[in-house]
Amino acid sequence: MQRKELRALKRIYATPTMRRIAQDNKLDKPIVYKYSWHKYTYSTKYDMMLRCQSRGSILMIAVFFPDDVAKGFKYPVYEIYCNPKGCEYITRERNPEDGKEIRWTNALVFNLERIDTIRFFDYEPDLKIRKRTIWQNNDGKKEIKQFLGTNMSGLEGLIEYQHRCKLYSIKKAEEKEQEPWDEELALTPPVLKGFERWSKHEAMNENFIFYESIHSPTGYCSYCEKEVPLIKPKRNGEGKCPCCHKKITFKLRSKIKGLRTRAISTSCIQRIEGGYVVRTFEVHSAYRNATYDKPDWSFIEYQRTFMYSDGRITTYEYETYKNKYLRFCKQESKLPYEYYNRKIKLYPRNLSLLKKSVLRNSAIDLWPILPYSPAKYLYVEKGNPAIEMLAKIKLFGLAKEIIKTGYDKNLLNQDETELAKMLKIDNARLKRLKNMTPTLVTLKWMQYEKLANTIWPDDMISEFGQNEIEVSELNFLPKPIKYMKVYNYIRRQQILSGETFKQTFITYRDYYCLAERNKWNIASTQISMPKNLEQAHMNAILFSRGTSIKNQTEKLEKEWPLCNKILPDLKKYECSNNEYSVVAPVCIEDMVREGIALNHCMDHADFYYDRIQQREAYPFFLRKTNQKDMPWYTLEVEASGNIRQKRTTGDNQNPDLEPAIPFLYEFMEHFKQVMNAEEIKQGIKADKKRKEEYKKLREEQKKVWHGKLAGQLLADVLEADFMQTI
Structure with missing residues (x-):
């Protein structure tokens, strides 16, 4: 239906009879209906007045409202045009006072602004009573039913017709959407025999x-x-x-x-x-x-x-x-x-058979187990020729890692056609690579070896590669780095300690950094590569804490002046029962003593004191009630009352903590009960900051470097240690 043609159709106006009825529309006594907890009060006979006339293949339905007609307005508020042959309709909204066009809409009749509030669409009163609130002569009702081919007449017939049109238009839209799908799906051949x-x-x-x-x-x-x-x-x-x-x-x-x-x-x-x-x-x-x-x-x-x-x-x-x-x-x-x-x-x-045609450039048939679904593998392989070439020489592990990391222009050179040049190495190094079980890190060591114009033993490159120790991770050592010497030293210390190669490397890096911080003579081989790394590492830790408790306390008090003012306020959170007690430190010196006694980082790690000053988290000491003076576990409690960490000697968590877990939940409940309004706000802020910190740690893939949890993601360790009440 064209709007220009619809505007040219003969109009329908309010009749004198309609005006007379509209002026006498008040009920002598208002009708009150109650439905559930709603109360409906009606003081008029009619809510809406309808007239309809056919205009060729179009049925034109005019909608009037008694209040407008009673004022002498002859124009309808809505003109609804229905075309049964095209199964379509459209509504024009007009100003009843002067007949000016306001807008066109495809909304259903009961969604029109002035219609959706009339009692015809209320749950109560009864449908028979509601029908009487719509004024329309019987001929008009029959014409709607006959012209639109509906089962119902009048307004109900119009609603039925519009629903039919909506369903028809939805069906057509769905068919239009599905048509290109079906054309493509029709290309699918029958299922392969066998x-x-x-x-x-x-x-x-x-x-x-x-x-x-x-x-x-x-x-x-x-x-x-x-x-x-x-x-x-x-x-x-x-x-x-x-x-x-x-x-x-x-x-x-x-x-x-x-x-x-x-x-x-x-x-x-x-x-x-x-x-x-x-x-x-x-x-x-x-x-x-x-x-x-x-x-x-x-x-x-x-x-x-x-x-x-x-x-x-x-x-x-x-x-x-x-x-x-x-x-x-x-x-x-x-x-x-x-x-x-x-x-x-x-x-x-x-x-x-497919290898002779559409899969001629694929190595999909060579994989014992595909790393992805066949479709995703074929897509990734097409964009990275190195995957196909590596699969053809049976380096599936390296190919799988390249697939998972995506194309890296720093790692691969896609402009080359030979595999060795594509991997940024030469044929001799590629041959050596085949004899290993290479990883991405192995390849990076090979590339660095080529840049350095030297030859390192395959055992060294393979060991560093298998343990994911990249070249850059040895940059803590002074230049020039003697990689072979470092490798041999770590291998010897691994045998002495019984630890893994990776853990031994982590211990060595930690020791070297501590020795440098302690201002030891690391230029001497006796210092930089001690005969017993494990013992030297422990000595370095003890030396780094060798200043007196008093000196360390004074140093921290100078750096974090607000801590000693905040800590005494924690006394109100203390909690105790017959078996366990949570004690609050009253000064920085208490924290230093706790850190040294339990051999963890509370006596020197700046972030604990920063969190106190920011009112983000506070330290507490978990004790056995009959031994309150003996350090047992240290707690870090978020300002919200949730427990972030619980650690004992060596920054560990032992099975002896398990019986105390119910008491810790009691402590958290007590903590939240004694908080004031300002402290609750600080707790909400601290909770949000902790979540952001965990998210950042996960994005940066930071790991625990030593101890029982070495190698695990720091975010995973912290989240596993986190406790909160419901």
């Missing part, structure tokens, strides 16, 4: 032998699909089929009701016009009512990814379309969603 059987047998992880009793001479093998000799079966025990030699589980036939295998995913790649499609299926079997020889197989396709030679990629998932029905729906992401912990097994039997 793929379904391969998925149900070769790809399945679970096979069974079903037996009648332990005295039966034979049992039914789910893989062989026949009776096989039975050898010492044990219900739910594992064994091997004497025929197919597959690993099986013994199942008693009378006890298999409800037996169902775990679902697995299998994929096949099929050629299509201009490219190929990767199809993924979910497969499982169910044995119900002892039907051991006729399982219910489920073989359902849930994903298709179309990949074209021009680089276009489209993915479809079998899912509910707009909560209506199941079908393949196009996804916003061009690559398929990677389901958590779901490995996809690729059908290998047609890959040799």
